[in-house]
Amino acid sequence: MKKSTSVHELYWNYQKETFILAGRFYLVASPNLSHRLGTPPRRLTNDPNPEEYWEKEREKHWKSLSREYRASFSWPVSGELLKPSETATWSAYKGINTVKQSYGLDVGYKYTTLDAMPIKQLTLAELKIRENNPQAELENVHQMAFDNFCLLVFKPTKVDHTVIPRSGIPQRFIYSTDKDNWVVEEVNP
Known part of the structure; x- marks a missing residue:
């Protein structure tokens, strides 16, 4: 099976700030449907059974509704x-x-x-x-x-954050990850 390389984006615009998050969405579906909807993301730890972990998370969120x-x-x-x-x-x-x-x-x-x-x-x-x-x-x-009921999990790999002050020059920061660490760089707005 070919691995998807698609990137998804979320955009938030507050009064003086803008966030653009890039990454991947994963759908955590019922085990009865997961064969049709793909597999959930791996855990951040080395847990041998991510499906069991995500099913527990799905149940936890279900109960909170x-x-x-x-x-x-x-x-x-x-x-x-x-x-x-x-x-x-x-x-x-x-x-x-x-x-x-x-x-x-x-x-x-x-x-x-x-x-x-x-x-x-x-x-x-x-x-x-x-x-x-x-x-x-x-x-x-x-x-x-x-x-x-399904969970939609978003795993960001890049965040573009712009801050627009009342006066002066806007600031823009790019956060990116290489799987283990996040790096921040200030760039031109």
């Missing part, structure tokens, strides 16, 4: 056109907009809050046994929402 925001990861795909259902019951919309998992879970907008729960990886057979059980459905929805 609000109950309302966590529930939104069980909703239909954002930005798609709404298609009102003629036979809707608890879900306002059905059809192509309703989230469906391989085990037949169809929740639409049923959940507007979702408490953090222990993460359980269940087989399809275990999921089938749990049908028609409200607590099991809640656990399944939680797992589905967690599977939909």
Whole structure:
């Protein structure tokens, strides 16, 4: 597999300062999806299992989300056109907009809050046994929402920082790294 050499940039402009950060973005997805979305970055230490480390980080950030925001990861795909259902019951919309998992879970907008729960990886057979059980459905929805949640990790390699004083000459600094150390150089603005 060919390694990507693409560089991504983030730009922040404050009142008297500008930051341009260059580096790489990494997507830390559920292990169920990571084969489709690439691998997470390596750790800064020599930890032999970066996937385990990043999965723990993903879970930690998941648990820090609000109950309302966590529930939104069980909703239909954002930005798609709404298609009102003629036979809707608890879900306002059905059809192509309703989230469906391989085990037949169809929740639409049923959940507007979702408490953090222990993460359980269940087989399809275990999921089938749990049908028609409200607590099991809640656990399944939680797992589905967690599977939909990804971390976006940015690893900067260069920072361009410009400071614009009220009077006088602006200052500009370029920070760059060679993997282990950061170097700063003052350059012309």
